Every structure is written in C-alpha cells, then in structure tokens.
Amino acid sequence: MSQVWKEYQEKNKDRFLEEMLELLRIPSVSARSEHKSDMIKCAEAIKDALLASGCDKAQVMETGGHPVVYGEKIIDPNKPTVLVYGHYDVQPVEPLELWHTPPFQPTIIDGKIYARGSADDKGQFYMHLKALETMVNTNTMCTNIKFIIEGEEEVGSPNLAKFVAANKDLLKADVILISDSALLSMDTPSLDTGVRGLSYIEVEVTSAARDLHSGSYGGAVANPIVVLSKMIASCHDENNHITIPGFYDDVVTVSDEERALINKAPFDEEEYKKEIGIKELWGEKGYTTYERTGIRPTLELNGIWGGYTGEGSKTVLPAKATAKISARLVPNQSSEKITQLLLDYFRKIAPSCVTVNAFEHHGGEAYNTPIDSKGYQAASKALETTFGKTPIPVRGGGSIPICHTLEKELGTQIIFMGFGLDNDGLHSPNEKYNVENYFKGIETIPYFHKYFAE
Amino acid sequence: MSQVWKEYQEKNKDRFLEEMLELLRIPSVSARSEHKSDMIKCAEAIKDALLASGCDKAQVMETGGHPVVYGEKIIDPNKPTVLVYGHYDVQPVEPLELWHTPPFQPTIIDGKIYARGSADDKGQFYMHLKALETMVNTNTMCTNIKFIIEGEEEVGSPNLAKFVAANKDLLKADVILISDSALLSMDTPSLDTGVRGLSYIEVEVTSAARDLHSGSYGGAVANPIVVLSKMIASCHDENNHITIPGFYDDVVTVSDEERALINKAPFDEEEYKKEIGIKELWGEKGYTTYERTGIRPTLELNGIWGGYTGEGSKTVLPAKATAKISARLVPNQSSEKITQLLLDYFRKIAPSCVTVNAFEHHGGEAYNTPIDSKGYQAASKALETTFGKTPIPVRGGGSIPICHTLEKELGTQIIFMGFGLDNDGLHSPNEKYNVENYFKGIETIPYFHKYFAE
Incomplete structure (x- = not known):
C-alpha cells in the first residue's frame, strides 16, 4: 500500500498543509471567555473537515462548556475500531510582545510553522484527518475510525468525563490513539508511554x-x-x-531497570541548555533530567x-x-x-x-500505557517503517488530564504517537510545528491502522 | 487680621475649591511617558494660577525632565522670605478597577474630594496659592513668598538637585515650607519633624x-x-x-526620651486596624507602630x-x-x-x-528638622491659632527625596506643615482630600507668615 499512499500524499501535499493552516487562523483559546464564538467556529470547521476527509458522519456536540466534535468512518463492524482523540483549543498567547509573528497568522519560516496550536494540538490531530483521507481515497481502509476532538484540554477537560460517560456506545473502540506529544528527535524516534x-x-x-x-x-x-x-x-x-x-x-518507586531504560535515551546536556537558553541544569537531587520530567x-x-x-x-x-x-x-x-x-x-x-x-x-490523573500491548506494538512498527528505527519508549512530562477517565469509562488503552519536538515551544511564545513532522505523521499513521488490523 | 482673612476666604470659598478641582483634572502622572504633554499642560496651568493668585512673576522652567514652575511675590527685600515647595506630579492610578470614581474626574462625596493628587500634593500646595491671594487682596502680606512646584517628586526628583544648584539666588529664602504630609487627626493636630x-x-x-x-x-x-x-x-x-x-x-539609636515622646501621640489599635482593614498589627519586634513607621x-x-x-x-x-x-x-x-x-x-x-x-x-536622603527653630515655632503657633491645640511633633514615615538636597544647596531649614490625614489613601485607589482640610489649610497658612515675620 505504501506506494499508493505516498503518491496520493505527494499529489495533495500543498492542500494538506493549507487546510491545516486555515484551522490555525481561528483563535480558539479555551481559557478566555471572549473567545467563546471562536471556539464554536473552530468546532464547525473541524466537523466540515472530517466530512471532507471521508467521515460518513460528523457532528458538533454540546457539553457544559466548549463543544466536542465527533466524527466516524465505519467500514465493517467486525473490523477493529481506532478512536482518535485530539483537542482544538489552544493555550493563551500572552506575553504577546514576545511573538515574532502574529500567533494566529501562521507563518512558515525555514520549514517551521509558527502559530499558536501548530504543535499543540491542531497540527497534530489534523494529521489523522489527512491520513483518513489518504486511506479512503486509495480504498485501503482496514480499520473503523472514530474521532473525538475536544475544546477544553488546556483548561483540564472539565466537561469531557461526563460527555464520555454519556456516550460510551458512540465512542466504543479497541484502542485510543493520541498525537499530542513529541519525538526525542527526527533521528531518535520515540513513543510516550504515559502522561503525568x-x-x-x-x-x-x-x-x-x-x-x-x-x-x-x-x-x-x-x-x-x-x-x-x-x-x-x-x-x-x-x-x-x-x-x-x-x-x-x-x-511508587521506579525500578532500577526502568530508570536505566529511561537514561538510555540520548541526552546532550550542552545542546539541551543551549536550546532553551539556560546556564545550568536544575532539579531534584539524585535524579537525571529525564527522570525529573518523567518519573518524579x-x-x-x-x-x-x-x-x-x-x-x-x-x-x-x-x-x-x-x-x-x-x-x-x-x-x-x-x-x-x-x-x-x-x-x-x-x-x-x-x-x-x-x-x-x-x-x-x-x-x-497520571496515565501509563504498557509497551507489550497490541496498540503499542502497532505504533512501534509504524514508526519503524517510516523512520527506519525502532522507537524508544519514554515517559512524557506533560499531562492530558482526560486519559485516565477515557480508559476508565471506555475500558480502552491509550497509545501516544506524537510527532512534535521538544523545542516546539508549546505554551510559549513562537510555538511552532515543523512542516516535515506534519507530513511524517500523515505518512506514518496509515501504517498504525494497517498493523493494528493485522 | 483674622477677621479680614476669614471674610475674604468665606466670600471666595466656592471658587477656591473649583480652581483646585480643575487642576486635579489634568492626569499628571510623572512615571508614565504617555503623560508627557499632560505634565506640560499642568505646569502651564500652575503658572497661570500663580499669577492670578498675586505673584508678580511666574514661569515654567525647563529641567532635564518634567518642568519646574517658579513664582514669586516680593514685597520688600528686607522682609523674610518663605519658599513654598510642592509637586504637581501624581502617582500612577493602577489598579484602575478599584477606583469607585474616575481618578481624574474629582468627585466630592460626604465632604471628601476623590481624585488622584487631591491630597498628594495638588490639593495641598494649592492652599498656598489661595493663602497668598487672601493676603495680597487684603493688603496683609508680611513676608516675601516664593514658589517652587516640581513635576518629578513621585519619581525621586532626578533633575531637581541640578536645578536648585543652578538657581540658588532665585530660590534664596529664610525658610522652606512644605505641605505634603498629614495631621494625626483633626482633633489632634501635629507637625512632622522629618521624612524618611x-x-x-x-x-x-x-x-x-x-x-x-x-x-x-x-x-x-x-x-x-x-x-x-x-x-x-x-x-x-x-x-x-x-x-x-x-x-x-x-x-542612629533614638533616645528613650524621644521614643517616649513619639508614643505619647494617641494610638487606637482597633481604630487603626479597622481603618485599613487589617486583622493584626505587624512589624519589627520591640517597636511600636509609630516607631516602626517613624524611626526605623x-x-x-x-x-x-x-x-x-x-x-x-x-x-x-x-x-x-x-x-x-x-x-x-x-x-x-x-x-x-x-x-x-x-x-x-x-x-x-x-x-x-x-x-x-x-x-x-x-x-x-532622610531629613529631620529641629523643633526649636523659628520656622517650627511659627508653624506650631499657626496651628494652635486655628485648631485651638498645640500640635504634636511626629516623625513622618514617607519620603520627600529632595529635602536633604534643598537644605544642603540653599542652607535653609524645612518646615513640614501638612493638612492631610493618614486615611487619605495616598498612592492608593480612591485617594481623597477632605474639603474641610483644604479650607483649614488656607485658613492656617497666613498665620504662619504672620508669626514667621514677627
């Protein structure tokens, strides 16, 4: 299939990018009440995009707060179902004076898309829409796909638990797939095994x-x-x-084995310090940087x-x-x-x-996913296919507050397959997402479905 | 003389108040560069008011920063000269949302003039203009009067020392009189003997x-x-x-005698706490509230x-x-x-x-004035005349950074004769100055000149 996917994606590259940029232009800041109408506008745009990308059905659904966008493409009830979770809300942009380009006018410089939400998470969940389109239009769908794209992740998903509990049947799936995290680097692919x-x-x-x-x-x-x-x-x-x-x-005390595994990931102290402009590392005595942000x-x-x-x-x-x-x-x-x-x-x-x-x-709550699950193995194989290297499992430092609830309510494990980079500047001025990473994600995702269906 | 002063002031009361309110309408915030033109407008208004109040000469004089307004009424070179110092600049008004009335639209409620600068210091230095007018128009001048009204007190008077050094002859006087402090209360008149x-x-x-x-x-x-x-x-x-x-x-260690004198001033702890809304007193162990704000x-x-x-x-x-x-x-x-x-x-x-x-x-620098000087005694007698009680000498907690320099450069002692109250809310939202205090100041000041000339 790889050849037809590649051809389709190559042919539609410019449009894939332009569609995502269009979404970045909507200032969907969930924390600020003055952006309430932008939130609705953004949800409607995603619903339209889901339908245009091949969903049979898509709808904006009310919650007690900002709406959820649901979409689905069901090819065969007997095939496995992948539920893609993402969020269309973004962090506030202040301090605005530190942005080099306007946060809601995406600007591409040196292959980097500068815009609030480019990496977190619009640019990442949108890859799944374009992966779906690729599979639908090349007649290569091998799983059912459902989407739940929420608008309150950056404020702690206060209304999503209730929404999920009330829509268990609708959201029923065999695995939950989330692209809202980062790779160690393009040379060292990795998969997060949890969130804090x-x-x-x-x-x-x-x-x-x-x-x-x-x-x-x-x-x-x-x-x-x-x-x-x-x-x-x-x-x-x-x-x-x-x-x-x-x-x-x-x-819980983390075993020496797991700590050893965590510290196997390449870490260049000088590069790390230079990247974020600090003079010295800092943190809890007795732990390495990866441990400080992962297991502590x-x-x-x-x-x-x-x-x-x-x-x-x-x-x-x-x-x-x-x-x-x-x-x-x-x-x-x-x-x-x-x-x-x-x-x-x-x-x-x-x-x-x-x-x-x-x-x-x-x-x-924190959430951890086992690395011997079918979902993790499918993700690992997918990255191996497109990066040429087996990804390293790492503990992510960030939080996706709803993960724990999603698994509890739906009884479904979560797989974190993110394509960002640590230097994307999430929550900071000048947030960016690399064009290369966006296309790499679109290229990789269909393999996840393929391996998960096998 | 008291009767002619009283009659003149009674007749012109409304105008005396309206003129001062007009000055409060100019947002002369020295710390904010966007108010540069307001500062010039304010200085010009004061120059006009000095001439209208009886000065022979008044002028706006350049400094490296906001201008100084100078004015004088010389009746006889052989008579003593009083130099009145004041400042037309005000503190920033933030947080604006805590003001009950707009800070630059003076509003009188229950006899209190709410406006930024009402007590600190426009409302106070303006009393001297109206005292001058009273004496000039009743032919009762007994001293020469000079005015130096600066525009940078709230930012530390960075250009005034140079100005004073360059204009020593112009500013030559026998005493410097400043109304930029508070009385203990209307029942307990007081005179500050210094600033920190x-x-x-x-x-x-x-x-x-x-x-x-x-x-x-x-x-x-x-x-x-x-x-x-x-x-x-x-x-x-x-x-x-x-x-x-x-x-x-x-x-310098303050003597037990002086500490005893300081603590003689009436202090009602419950009233103090209630006035500013605190639960408990706080401060350096071993010192009373007056000592904490006065000598420490x-x-x-x-x-x-x-x-x-x-x-x-x-x-x-x-x-x-x-x-x-x-x-x-x-x-x-x-x-x-x-x-x-x-x-x-x-x-x-x-x-x-x-x-x-x-x-x-x-x-x-801090500044202290002796209480046995001719100037202090004139001020004490003036307050005794209009309040019916000898004022208590107290150490003021605030600062007028230029005092030290004024005495050093001009060789002239400073007398602090303020008519504010501690609850005027200087530097706070809802700064106010009582109408009663404004008129009490205008009533008292001519007596200072009278006693100082004797």
Whole structure:
C-alpha cells in the first residue's frame, strides 16, 4: 500500500498543509471567555473537515462548556475500531510582545510553522484527518475510525468525563490513539508511554483592605508579597525536594531497570541548555533530567502578581498578592488528594496577619500505557517503517488530564504517537510545528491502522 | 487680621475649591511617558494660577525632565522670605478597577474630594496659592513668598538637585515650607519633624530564554518565581528584622526620651486596624507602630510579576520574574549606600542557575528638622491659632527625596506643615482630600507668615 499512499500524499501535499493552516487562523483559546464564538467556529470547521476527509458522519456536540466534535468512518463492524482523540483549543498567547509573528497568522519560516496550536494540538490531530483521507481515497481502509476532538484540554477537560460517560456506545473502540506529544528527535524516534497528572491551584494573600502608602504604613502592616514569597520559598528544600508534608506519599518507586531504560535515551546536556537558553541544569537531587520530567512529581509556579507592575516606580504597600501554582503527578498519586494537600498547605502555613483565599483551577490523573500491548506494538512498527528505527519508549512530562477517565469509562488503552519536538515551544511564545513532522505523521499513521488490523 | 482673612476666604470659598478641582483634572502622572504633554499642560496651568493668585512673576522652567514652575511675590527685600515647595506630579492610578470614581474626574462625596493628587500634593500646595491671594487682596502680606512646584517628586526628583544648584539666588529664602504630609487627626493636630529617605530598586530574575511548557521542562529547569521568592523571603527574619548584612549599620539609636515622646501621640489599635482593614498589627519586634513607621528603616515589596497572570490557568514555566523593592531610610543612613547594598545583595544571593538584572529606580536622603527653630515655632503657633491645640511633633514615615538636597544647596531649614490625614489613601485607589482640610489649610497658612515675620 505504501506506494499508493505516498503518491496520493505527494499529489495533495500543498492542500494538506493549507487546510491545516486555515484551522490555525481561528483563535480558539479555551481559557478566555471572549473567545467563546471562536471556539464554536473552530468546532464547525473541524466537523466540515472530517466530512471532507471521508467521515460518513460528523457532528458538533454540546457539553457544559466548549463543544466536542465527533466524527466516524465505519467500514465493517467486525473490523477493529481506532478512536482518535485530539483537542482544538489552544493555550493563551500572552506575553504577546514576545511573538515574532502574529500567533494566529501562521507563518512558515525555514520549514517551521509558527502559530499558536501548530504543535499543540491542531497540527497534530489534523494529521489523522489527512491520513483518513489518504486511506479512503486509495480504498485501503482496514480499520473503523472514530474521532473525538475536544475544546477544553488546556483548561483540564472539565466537561469531557461526563460527555464520555454519556456516550460510551458512540465512542466504543479497541484502542485510543493520541498525537499530542513529541519525538526525542527526527533521528531518535520515540513513543510516550504515559502522561503525568496535574493539580492546579491559585493562592491569593490579602493583608489590608486597600493598597497603602509604603511610607505611612510600610513596616507596620504585613506585606502580602513578602508573605506569599515566604510561603512559596517554603515548598522546596536545598535539594529541590518538595517539602509539603505527604506530597510524595503515594509515589511508587521506579525500578532500577526502568530508570536505566529511561537514561538510555540520548541526552546532550550542552545542546539541551543551549536550546532553551539556560546556564545550568536544575532539579531534584539524585535524579537525571529525564527522570525529573518523567518519573518524579514536580511543583511549579506558573504565575505571580501583586502591587505595581508598570513602568517606573510606585511606593505602594499592596493589598494583595496572588500566585498560580501547579504540580505534575506520577502514577498512583491522586490529583484530587494532592490538590487538597496543596490547598490545605497554603491555608495552614499563612501567618495570622493575612487572609488566604486558595482555590482549585483543574486537575487530572497520571496515565501509563504498557509497551507489550497490541496498540503499542502497532505504533512501534509504524514508526519503524517510516523512520527506519525502532522507537524508544519514554515517559512524557506533560499531562492530558482526560486519559485516565477515557480508559476508565471506555475500558480502552491509550497509545501516544506524537510527532512534535521538544523545542516546539508549546505554551510559549513562537510555538511552532515543523512542516516535515506534519507530513511524517500523515505518512506514518496509515501504517498504525494497517498493523493494528493485522 | 483674622477677621479680614476669614471674610475674604468665606466670600471666595466656592471658587477656591473649583480652581483646585480643575487642576486635579489634568492626569499628571510623572512615571508614565504617555503623560508627557499632560505634565506640560499642568505646569502651564500652575503658572497661570500663580499669577492670578498675586505673584508678580511666574514661569515654567525647563529641567532635564518634567518642568519646574517658579513664582514669586516680593514685597520688600528686607522682609523674610518663605519658599513654598510642592509637586504637581501624581502617582500612577493602577489598579484602575478599584477606583469607585474616575481618578481624574474629582468627585466630592460626604465632604471628601476623590481624585488622584487631591491630597498628594495638588490639593495641598494649592492652599498656598489661595493663602497668598487672601493676603495680597487684603493688603496683609508680611513676608516675601516664593514658589517652587516640581513635576518629578513621585519619581525621586532626578533633575531637581541640578536645578536648585543652578538657581540658588532665585530660590534664596529664610525658610522652606512644605505641605505634603498629614495631621494625626483633626482633633489632634501635629507637625512632622522629618521624612524618611528612600532607596528603590528593581530585580529581574531570568532562567530560560523563553517561557517553557511546565510539563516538559518543570522540575528540570529553575523556576524564576521560586528563585525570586526565596530571595525575597531571605530579607526578613522571624522577628521581621531586616537580615541584609549592613542594612542597620548607620542607623542612629533614638533616645528613650524621644521614643517616649513619639508614643505619647494617641494610638487606637482597633481604630487603626479597622481603618485599613487589617486583622493584626505587624512589624519589627520591640517597636511600636509609630516607631516602626517613624524611626526605623523598612524594606517593602512594591510589586511583583512573572508568568501567566490572566484568567484561568496556563501550565507555563516562565522565563523571568521581576520585583520592585524599596527601603525607607532614617537619618544618617545614606540612600546611595543602601541602594548599592540592596543591589549587591540580590546579585550575590542569586543561585548560579539564573541571571539577575538589578538596577536602581530612585532614592533620596532622610531629613529631620529641629523643633526649636523659628520656622517650627511659627508653624506650631499657626496651628494652635486655628485648631485651638498645640500640635504634636511626629516623625513622618514617607519620603520627600529632595529635602536633604534643598537644605544642603540653599542652607535653609524645612518646615513640614501638612493638612492631610493618614486615611487619605495616598498612592492608593480612591485617594481623597477632605474639603474641610483644604479650607483649614488656607485658613492656617497666613498665620504662619504672620508669626514667621514677627
């Protein structure tokens, strides 16, 4: 089949790219209420694209939040069914001034598509539509294919669990396939074997009822920035170990064998530092970089603000200071439990001179997939076919909060077959996706279906 | 004379108020470059008001920054001369959403004039123009009066020292009179005997060259918010004593007698807490609230920001975090020395995994005035005349960075005769100045001139 696929894809290359760029032009930022109509516009565009790519049926389906797009191409109920999961929502684009090109005007420079959502995840899930089109139009379909493309992944999929529970029959499949992760490199193909869980909270510290003059009141009234800083400073010890009591309680010790396997992946420290512009590596003592982002839970400050943040100076004693704080979790840690632990911690350590308002943003459980499953083997063979090398299994650092629920509700294992690169700048200014990777994904995906059907 | 002053002021009351409100409508924010033309507009308006109030001469004078307005009414070179200092620039208004009325549309509610600059300092220096007008139009001038109204007080008067040095003859006077401070209350009149010095710096901590995905890189790259928080947390110990080495080196011990005098001023802890909405008092162990804001140096966080600060959540590992930090200084501490100490401290304690960019905003020396001087005695008698009580001498917590330089360059002592109240909300949203205080100031000022000329 490889020859007909190749020919079809070669002939339709330009259109495949242009269609995806069109989708990147819709500013589907799920976190911002002002983009509500863009979310609907984006969902409708995907529905149309699913039909145009060969689905028999496609529809925009309501949830309590942003809609889900469902599509399917059923060739034979007796054949295996692959459910493709993806998300059409994107992260906010701020700080906007750091973008070299407008985030919603995709711009190709040196083979890289710069746009918010190019790698995460529009450019990646769209590969599956073009792989479907390839198979449909070359009469080479060997599995049924279903699509569930959601609009709330970047805000923790608050409505998807309910949607999945209510649509179990519709979503029934033999395997779930997700392209929302990265390869180690184009020379070192890899497959993620899991995602980390997430707990995300916000902590607001209030001292006075209003901003005060720092000369009249400074020294006599607690400064909420100082108080919040002390609270944040207390979370990591000198070995960068998290000190919040109970945080590591449910972390399962990873075997020496698995740690050895993880550290087999090539790692060039100088290249890594140069790539992201850091002076030194950092992290929990006793672990390598891959271990720190793969098998260990972490605690990050995602944002902080308080007082005067404009040009010049203002001698103000601010009334409040706020921080956004999140933890990445590993298997066996409960997101709900850790969220509660974090909330309790920040409420408890606050001195009595301030008021703390701590609340949850969203969370999700970690998920791990076995490498001896039929799905993993099909993905591994597919990458081997198009890259010429067996992919390395790696633990992914990111989170797809819904994975745990998907498997629980549908009883179906998840396979992570992503085609991004670590330097795609997900969630950052100047997010990009390489044109080469986009086409490599479209080339590889049909093989997954072929091997999975065998 | 008191009767003719009273009659004149009563007759012109409404106009006196309306003229001042007109000045409050000009958004003269010195820290923001977009207000450059407003600054010039404001200076011109003051020049016109000085002439209309009875000055023989008034002019807008260039400096390296925002202009200075000079005015004078010379009645007799052999009479004593009073130099009135004030400033027409105001603090930024952010956070704007906390204002109940627009900051540059003065609104009178329950006898309070809500507007940025109402108390600090337009409403206060303008009293001197209306006191001048009162004396000129009732033929009761007994001193010469000069005015120097600057436009950069809120940004540390960076160009005024040079201006003063270049215009020593023009500014020659026997006393400098400043209304830019507060009374303990309308029932307990007071006179400030000094201002604190100031050092103001900004510290920017950078880890990576760009914002990173907190899942892919969190735990493996230093988080600049965590690093900055730890640096801030290190500045105060558990007794709220500042731990920066050398910070207290030049602080002169205040005698038990002076401390006793300071603590004689009435202080109602419950009222104080209620007024500003705090749960508890806070501060350096071993000192009372008045001592903490009067005789002790302090270190405040005026602002902090980094990462995602918008609605909802974003799982980002930010590239940088920044803080605005200032210290209030007491007599004998050098602003330049403390600024350097702070810059060195933050540069030195930063871990090697981050880059620190620390720089100075502005500073100024502390200033103290003796209470046995002719000027202080004239002010004390003036307040006694109109309030019916001898004012209490208090150490002010705020800073007027140029005081030290004014005395040094001109050899002239400064008298602080302010008519604000601590709850005026200087530098805060909803800054206000009471109509009653404005007229009380206009009533009191002529007596200062009378007693000073005696």
